[in-house]
Amino acid sequence: MTLTKAELANLLFEQVGLNKREAKEMVEAFFEEVRTALETGESVKISGFGNFQLREKPQRPGRNPKTGEEMPITARRVVTFHASQKLKAMVEAAHAGSPAAE
Amino acid sequence: MTKSELITRLAERHPHLVATDAELAVKAIIDAMVDSLVAGERIEIRGFGSFSLNYRPPRVGRNPKTGEKVQVAGKHVPHFKAGKELRDRVDSKP
Numbered sequence: 148m149t150l151t152k153a154e155l156a157n158l159l160f161e162q163v164g165l166n167k168r169e170a171k172e173m174v175e176a177f178f179e180e181v182r183t184a185l186e187t188g189e190s191v192k193i194s195g196f197g198n199f200q201l202r203e204k205p206q207r208p209g210r211n212p213k214t215g216e217e218m219p220i221t222a223r224r225v226v227t228f229h230a231s232q233k234l235k236a237m238v239e240a241a242h243a244g245s246p247a248a249e
Numbered sequence: 250m251t252k253s254e255l256i257t258r259l260a261e262r263h264p265h266l267v268a269t270d271a272e273l274a275v276k277a278i279i280d281a282m283v284d285s286l287v288a289g290e291r292i293e294i295r296g297f298g299s300f301s302l303n304y305r306p307p308r309v310g311r312n313p314k315t316g317e318k319v320q321v322a323g324k325h326v327p328h329f330k331a332g333k334e335l336r337d338r339v340d341s342k343p
Contacts, residue, residue: 186341239326
């Protein structure tokens, strides 16, 4: 099972008591606030989950994998996510010794 | 932006949603995301990105202090891949 916005909205309906429309709106608003913060260059720190940070990547040489043609990959700003120590520890404990969870 | 700032902004921008609900909702969303990854399940949020677990195979590491070899067990680590909308908005040149 994959967690999606629909699943999250359903949880808010069941656990928080929002109606279905409000629950959907709240889930959308949650991710929109995070996107807006990152878009304006702000990093986002969610304790117990992880941090979203921005990195400036310089231009580097690349290749079109289809044609093999060389072309530069332009400089860009990208988002990176670092899971919190707590989340990493919980994931490790839950999957100790078992390879390849998908 | 921290979790508490996220709660404040949500409450301010959506005044018709009750303020205490913003706090409960943020906590419920984050808890559900943590639970999914701990259960080994993916998270897919259209326009934002996806979270999954990556497997790091066992390897022989070294204690950087003593130089001693140590066996490091395989483990799963959370991984995030930004979705198209997030990638585009973060990189939009002013």
